[in-house]
Amino acid sequence: MLEKYLKSRIGDAKKLVQSLNKTYDYVSILGNFVNTKMITSSTHLNSMDEVDNECGFVIKVYKDGRYSEYSCNDIRGLKASEVIKAVKLDKIVSRDFKVKMLEENEHVEDFLREDTSKLSNKQIQDSLTLTRKQLEESDEKVINVVCRYVKRQTSKIFVSNKKTLSQKYDWINVMLLVVVRDKDVIKSNYKAEGEATSDKALSMFKKHAPEVKDMAIRLLDAKPVKPGKYTIITDPSISGLIAHEAFGHGVEMDMFVKNRAKAKDYVGKYVASPLVDMYDGAASCLSAASYFFDDDGVEAHNTQIIKKGILQTGISDSLSAMELGSVPTGNGRRQDYQRKVYTRMTNTWFGKGKDKLEDMIKSVKHGYYLCQTNNGMEDPKNWQIQCTAEYGLEIKNGKFTGKVISPVVISGYVIDLLNSISMVSDKVTVHGSGMCGKGHKEWVYVSDGGPYLKAEAKLG
Amino acid sequence: MKKKDIIACLKANKNISDYEVIISDKDSRELFYVLDHLEINRAVKVETVSIRIYVSNKKTTGSSTVTVTAADDRKSLSQKLSKAVGRAKAARNAYYPLCEKTTNIKETKSAAKDLNKIATNVAEAVLKADTYKDGWINSTEIFVSQFREEFINSRGVDHVSDRFKVEIECIPTWSNGKDEYELYKFYESNVVDYKQITKEIKEILNLAKDRSVAKTIKQVKIPQNIKVLVKNDMLETIVDNLANDLSYSNVYMKQNHYQKKDIVSDNKFELTMKGSVKGCCASRKYDGHGVILRSRNLIRDGVVKNNYGDLQFGYYLNEKNISGKLPVAQIKAKGTSTYKKEKHLIIENFSSPQLEENSGYWGGEVRLARYFDGEKYIPLTGFSIAGSIYEDLKNVEFSKEETITSKYAGPKYMIFSGLKIS
Numbered sequence: 001m002l003e004k005y006l007k008s009r010i011g012d013a014k015k016l017v018q019s020l021n022k023t024y025d026y027v028s029i030l031g032n033f034v035n036t037k038m039i040t041s042s043t044h045l046n047s048m049d050e051v052d053n054e055c056g057f058v059i060k061v062y063k064d065g066r067y068s069e070y071s072c073n074d075i076r077g078l079k080a081s082e083v084i085k086a087v088k089l090d091k092i093v094s095r096d097f098k099v100k101m102l103e104e105n106e107h108v109e110d111f112l113r114e115d116t117s118k119l120s121n122k123q124i125q126d127s128l129t130l131t132r133k134q135l136e137e138s139d140e141k142v143i144n145v146v147c148r149y150v151k152r153q154t155s156k157i158f159v160s161n162k163k164t165l166s167q168k169y170d171w172i173n174v175m176l177l178v179v180v181r182d183k184d185v186i187k188s189n190y191k192a193e194g195e196a197t198s199d200k201a202l203s204m205f206k207k208h209a210p211e212v213k214d215m216a217i218r219l220l221d222a223k224p225v226k227p228g229k230y231t232i233i234t235d236p237s238i239s240g241l242i243a244h245e246a247f248g249h250g251v252e253m254d255m256f257v258k259n260r261a262k263a264k265d266y267v268g269k270y271v272a273s274p275l276v277d278m279y280d281g282a283a284s285c286l287s288a289a290s291y292f293f294d295d296d297g298v299e300a301h302n303t304q305i306i307k308k309g310i311l312q313t314g315i316s317d318s319l320s321a322m323e324l325g326s327v328p329t330g331n332g333r334r335q336d337y338q339r340k341v342y343t344r345m346t347n348t349w350f351g352k353g354k355d356k357l358e359d360m361i362k363s364v365k366h367g368y369y370l371c372q373t374n375n376g377m378e379d380p381k382n383w384q385i386q387c388t389a390e391y392g393l394e395i396k397n398g399k400f401t402g403k404v405i406s407p408v409v410i411s412g413y414v415i416d417l418l419n420s421i422s423m424v425s426d427k428v429t430v431h432g433s434g435m436c437g438k439g440h441k442e443w444v445y446v447s448d449g450g451p452y453l454k455a456e457a458k459l460g
Numbered sequence: 461m462k463k464k465d466i467i468a469c470l471k472a473n474k475n476i477s478d479y480e481v482i483i484s485d486k487d488s489r490e491l492f493y494v495l496d497h498l499e500i501n502r503a504v505k506v507e508t509v510s511i512r513i514y515v516s517n518k519k520t521t522g523s524s525t526v527t528v529t530a531a532d533d534r535k536s537l538s539q540k541l542s543k544a545v546g547r548a549k550a551a552r553n554a555y556y557p558l559c560e561k562t563t564n565i566k567e568t569k570s571a572a573k574d575l576n577k578i579a580t581n582v583a584e585a586v587l588k589a590d591t592y593k594d595g596w597i598n599s600t601e602i603f604v605s606q607f608r609e610e611f612i613n614s615r616g617v618d619h620v621s622d623r624f625k626v627e628i629e630c631i632p633t634w635s636n637g638k639d640e641y642e643l644y645k646f647y648e649s650n651v652v653d654y655k656q657i658t659k660e661i662k663e664i665l666n667l668a669k670d671r672s673v674a675k676t677i678k679q680v681k682i683p684q685n686i687k688v689l690v691k692n693d694m695l696e697t698i699v700d701n702l703a704n705d706l707s708y709s710n711v712y713m714k715q716n717h718y719q720k721k722d723i724v725s726d727n728k729f730e731l732t733m734k735g736s737v738k739g740c741c742a743s744r745k746y747d748g749h750g751v752i753l754r755s756r757n758l759i760r761d762g763v764v765k766n767n768y769g770d771l772q773f774g775y776y777l778n779e780k781n782i783s784g785k786l787p788v789a790q791i792k793a794k795g796t797s798t799y800k801k802e803k804h805l806i807i808e809n810f811s812s813p814q815l816e817e818n819s820g821y822w823g824g825e826v827r828l829a830r831y832f833d834g835e836k837y838i839p840l841t842g843f844s845i846a847g848s849i850y851e852d853l854k855n856v857e858f859s860k861e862e863t864i865t866s867k868y869a870g871p872k873y874m875i876f877s878g879l880k881i882s
Contacts (some may be wrong), residue, residue: 005531088576143715377812381633381641409814460823
């Protein structure tokens with residue numbers, strides 16, 4: 001069910017839109033209500049909190065070729081004159097330039113996707129504590145175990161002259177961190193996953209806890225990689241990181257408007273090996289960024305970005321699409337109601353191929369199997385990339401040698417990396433547990449993934 | 461909801477042994493430019509209220525948070541608090557006390573600033589730097605904000621703080637006639653200094669120019685074991701990591717690399733964590749538990765002397781004089797590097813600074829560096845540096861030049877030798 005408070009404000013939003021329409025050519029109101037429950041069972045600290053909760057509105061208006069926004073706690077009793085006064089600029093420092101006005105179609109709809117499992121806080125906490133205790137007792141090198149459950153319940157309304165939309169959706173993230181110590185050497189390993197229901201999400205602990213701990217202990221002996229160019233096989237999390245960082249940021253079309261993305265000049269051209277397909281969209285799969293409409297009130301899409309190595313299109317928020325004369329793809333997202341909309345990725349992933357993972361490993365003469373996302377940074381203008389994997393396993397003559405490297409930084413030129421993809425596995429996994437910033441701020445929930453990929457890359 | 465209603469709800473729930481309330485007001489004006497045209501302007505006027513309730517006995521402390529929203533009234537808040545009590549009882553930790561009243565901080569509410577006017581003037585200061593034929597500011601985001609925060613707890617602490625901040629995100633671009641190159645600039649200050657803004661934007665534009673003509677390390681041979689100078693966000697990341705290693709929480713969790721009396725470096729530098737340093741935006745007088753911040757000297761003469769941190773873990777470690785969670789790091793170097801007289805490499809801009817706290821691996825892909833070959837500086841790009849911070853700190857040097865960033869005051873450059881450059 002849509003959160004009661006937001007539902008009670010739909011009427012107020014309609015009245016305010018009507019009232020502001022006397023002054024402005026376009027008016028919309030977005031209402032956000034986000035409730036986040038976080039339960040942590042860890043060796044040193046237990047908690048059961050409501051965190052990052054959010055409740056507020058943002059009013060967007062357009063006149064004379066420019067948009068203005070006002071973010072506030074509540075719209076009940078808010079007068080049009082207060083909004084007009086808040087966004088009025090006495091002096092405008094700007095070249096004379098007019099942005100186009102948003103055009104919308106009639107749309108009235110309510111959307112709902114709720115966590116269907118009805119686990120109590122105690123059941124969740126017990127499940128986390130069981131895993132934690134098992135891991136703590138399993139090896140004396142284990143010095144800290146953190147088991148965490150985060151349920152995010154998002155409700156939104158969007159009201160404009162032509163649209164009245166509401167949505168409620170839930171998403172659950174779980175995370176397991178194991179820290180180990182042997183004398184002065186400290187290492188850690190983690191696993192994070194996301195699911196639409198609590199029971200599915202919690203099943204991760206049972207499934208993966210032993211392997212997370214075992215790898216943490218193996219990492220105690222890990223060494224940095226000798227910098228150089230290697231054959232790599234990426235696990236789905238690293239494939240996703242490459243999709244997201246290497247190419248995803250580069251096709252966010254607000255960067256096209258600013259002429260900040262090289263991809264703008266490559267639509268219709270090869271940017272990757274013909275084995276590569278790539279997708280993004282809140283409707284492309286069910287994951288962390290699966291919503292029904294974006295913060296511009298545009299319905300979720302599934303956008304194919306790369307088809308057989310050729311760049312098809314970018315992704316966009318409404319304003320960027322208006323300026324570029326294209327169709328918005330439902331990628332307009334705000335960190336929260338206090339922030340501006342930007343074009344943002346949602347669920348971003350490479351499509352599957354035909355290869356078997358075993359054959360891919362067998363084909364490597366000397367290289368590394370790279371696992372577990374750490375972080376990445378984009379450079380859409382110059383197509384340099386930097387992606388960090390938590391660790392890599394050495395492969396020689398088609399077999400694992402047992403040697404572990406950590407951490408591993410992949411860097412280089414995006415197109416070289418994507419063109420070097422020579423094998424693509426036949427199964428896709430999308431990990432719904434990440435967050436993404438734009439530049440160095442504006443954090444939103446995203447997922448990414450793909451199949452296993454074989455490529456050539458510079459490691460350091 | 462009004463403060464008195466919130467406090468009344470908290471006092472009415474007899475299961476709550478203690479509470480902390482933080483009421484924050486934010487008033488902000490924001491301008492978003494594409495090139496030199498204003499695409500959108502924003503105003504933000506919001507209040508957020510966060511409560512942490514405690515359910516304690518002699519051995520354990522349970523706590524849980526509640527957010528008060530515009531949707532709440534006394535009835536709904538009382539229900540939320542009852543649920544929070546249930547959560548706090550279920551998630552218990554070893555006992556720790558709350559901050560007791562000593563002297564309350566009461567910062568006078570600064571005179572209302574004309575945020576629109578300041579934002580407009582900042583925009584003019586930024587665009588004033590945009591005077592080059594081949595270089596320009598691609599996009600700019602300006603945030604001018606005023607914050608007022610009240611911290612109240614059930615032990616009589618009632619602090620009020622008042623803050624002001626100017627933030628600018630700016631993307632400078634330069635064309636070499638064939639390709640365009642960009643860098644990233646984030647400016648943050650708690651004072652308005654239009655001349656400084658123009659100066660810093662000009663500087664970053666000129667660095668973008670350097671990137672447009674930068675050579676690769678295949679084209680310019682760099683000597684092995686060259687001195688590498690890091691600054692800004694990489695320097696902040698290293699200092700953050702060092703301070704975090706010495707925090708009460710890391711020590712308590714046995715995740716610290718350094719113990720008291722350990723030698724961090726042969727360079728006899730000092731690291732002091734402080735509440736406030738003039739010019740540092742992160743400066744605070746009290747922390748999230750209301751503890752009035754007291755400076756703590758963590759490293760003296762290169763040797764670990766103290767730890768610092770928040771109330772809970774300080775109490776667990778039996779610290780008698782808990783510092784509070786200090787936000788600003790200050791380094792004082794004894795003896796400065798003579799790097800200017802020899803070949804060296806200044807890393808101007810990383811793609812994203814990396815530092816893995818457990819292994820100590822640090823480095824990243826370099827977007828722009830300047831190599832001094834003994835006579836002149838040569839811009840370089842497209843390579844990576846990597847090191848092991850706990851090893852590299854042993855021989856770290858510092859520059860004579862100083863800097864102040866959001867949460868750091870001290871030498872402008874940290875100088876390392878023996879890093880891997882590839």
